[in-house]
Amino acid sequence: MATPPSDRAHHVRDVIDQLDDLTDRDRIFVSDVVDAFGTTAFLPVMMVPALLVVSPLSGIPLFSSVCGITIAIIASQLFLHRPRLWLPGFMRRRNVSGSRMHEAIGKIRKLANWIDRHSRDRLRFLTKQPGRQIAYGACMMSGFAMPFLEIVPFSSSLMGFAVLCIVAGLLAVDGLFVLIGLSIIGLAATIPFFVWTGLMAGSGA
Template structure:
């Protein structure tokens, strides 16, 4: 069985649980816990949160999407240290809700870690990584637009999670899975508006 050191996604969820041991958790607290050079973990964090029950909080998906967009944009420009605007750093969630979300996300994190392998490495090579960051940027920017379309933001969060896992674990198969999930996310608003 992999140890915690070889479980990058689970370690992010565990750290979220640890930092949530208070009444209220701000984004500033999470940035401090993960460090300003941890771009991928910090981008996975809102992606994980938006696939959790917290996505039901009004405008929470917008907050997560904007955070993903800002971080992925900085990955594209190859910044050395993460910067987030003050209005994102001030955003907060109840500690109990964050802890409950982390508890529910452990199964997702374990599944991702258990299935990550060295595969299709060309898709996570240095040449392809800017494209992966661009896909994450696109997903993040779409989340505020799809705030009131059921499940669409959570599906896009799952796609971002796959792209980040691919880059962390050097597993190109997760790139293909992320693209498949993105195509499913595109079908949700089309189906909803068709039914209306």
């Protein structure tokens, strides 16, 4: 299935700038973000929670969980080839301070610029079917895992960065970034195992 034109028109800096345009409001709702990008712009909308979960906002309790569930819902609809994005009402009503969002965007702008500067047409087969389905599935699993990873410092941010790499790679038709994201997810999947092993070793001492 072809990527909607509205997805192909965005890169990381474009998403950052468009999101920053909303920060003059007292509160920014998830519904505001969806309205700003459009209900067919699945990838740019999914990039927003991925960006935010690697920002200082991830320190807010349960923020990473909300971002992860949002990523999972969007990725699952991409996986199922839905023509338009749907989010449940309780999620569309989630919000964050505009000033806090603006501050967070400022801190991740360099990362966005770096990704755009280094992305190019490579490993195109990973950005086409069935590679795209694998990428969507990986983003979906990463999103669902984030609520369980909040107890492990930085692990949710690592998953968010992986999703960010995958989405940036799909938008820029750069399979190398998709591969990097998939590799990070594979690495992050081992974190709970090592944490559990460490806890068991500690309790047995």
